[in-house]
Amino acid sequence: MASQHQPTWRWLLLLVVVFIAVFSGTRYFIANDIVDGTSMQPTLQSGERLVSIKHQTPKRFDIVVLTEPVAPHALFIKRVIGLPGDTIKVVDDQLWINGQRVNEPYLKTAFAKQELKQFQRAHAAATFTANFSLSQLKATRAKKVPAGHYFVMGDNRLVSYDSRGFGFVSKAELESVVIWRYWPLTQMRGF
Template sequence: MNETNEAKKNTYEPRRDKHDPKNKQPQSSRGNEWLSTLLYIGAAVLVFFLIRHFVFAPVSVDGDSMVPTLHHQDRLILNKMSSIDRFDIVVFDAPDDPGKQYIKRVIGLPGDTVEVRDDVLYINGKAYSEDYLDPSQYHLEEWENFTEDFSLSLLTGIQEVPKDDYFVMGDNRLNSKDSRSFGFVSADELVGTTNFRIWPLGDFGKIDQ
C-alpha cells in the first residue's frame, strides 16, 4: 500500500509546474496552427467559388414566361456542365437585351426542323406531346390556339436550326419572348441547364416530375 502511494507521489505534477512558462507551447507551433486554419478556410472558400462559377449556381426566375412549369421568383440550381438535350430548361444570355438572362425550354436542336400546326408540335416531321403545357388555365376560345402556327422557314427564312444554335420557347406560349421573336440562341450564349428547384419549399425537387 505504501509503495502504491509512493508511486502516485512520484507521478504527480505540481501545479506550479503546469503553469511554468517553460512548459508552455512554443509560439511558433501556435503560429503554424493559425496558418493551417487560415489555409484550410481559404481553400474551402476557393473551392466554393470555383464550383459556383464553373459548375453549379443559384438562379431566380423573373417573370411568367415559363408558367405553369416555373413561376416568378422560383429559385433553381443551374448546372453549367451538362450537355443540352431537347426539352431541357436552359438559362442563356438574352440575344436582344445585353446584360439580361432568359430561361426557356429547348425545342429545336441543331439540324432540327420545327413547326407548330393546330397546337401540335412537329420536330423533323414527328408530332410531340407537350405535357409540360397547360392551355386549359387560359380559357381559350374554340377558334384560338395556345401556340400560334409557325414554321422555321416562315419565322427565320431557313428550314433547319443552324449548327451550334438552338430554338427555344417558353411554356407560357401566350406570354413569352423567345425564339419566335428574337431568333436562334447560340451555344456560346447558353449558361447552363436547370432541373432542380429549391424554392418555394413546397415545390422543392426536380422540375417536370
C-alpha cells in the same frame, strides 16, 4: 506550444481552400438564378430560385438560362425545343419535330385552357401555341435549326418572347442548364 497552433493553421487553410472552391464553383460552374416573369408558367413561377450548371450542352426539353439576344445584359429562362439540324413546326397545338409528333407533358392542359380563355378576351388567339414552321417565322426563316444553335420557347406560349420572336440561340448565348429548383422549399425538385 507549436503543437497547439498547428491545428489552428490547418483549419484556417482548410477554410481558405473551401472558400476558394465554393467561389470558383459558383463563378465558373454553378449558377444561382431567380425566375422573373410568367413566360415559363406553369413549370416555373416568378420569384422561384434555381440552380443551373454552366458550360453544359443541353438536351431537348431542358430548361436553360440564356443571354437575351436583344439586351445582352439580361437573362432569359426558356425550354430547349429544337436541337441543331431539327425541323420544327406547330399545327393545332401539336408540336412536330423532324416529321414526328412530339408530346409536351410540361404543358399542363388545364393551365393552357385557362390562359387561352383569358387571352382570348383581349386578343384573337385560337390556340395556346400559334401555328408556325421555322421557315414561316420572320426571326428564323430556315428549314432547320442551324449547326451550333437551338430553338427555345417558354412554356406559357401566349406571352413568351422566345425563338419565335428573336430567332435561334447560339451555344455561346446559353449560360447554363437548370437542374434544380430549391425555392420555395415546398416546390423543391430536380429537372
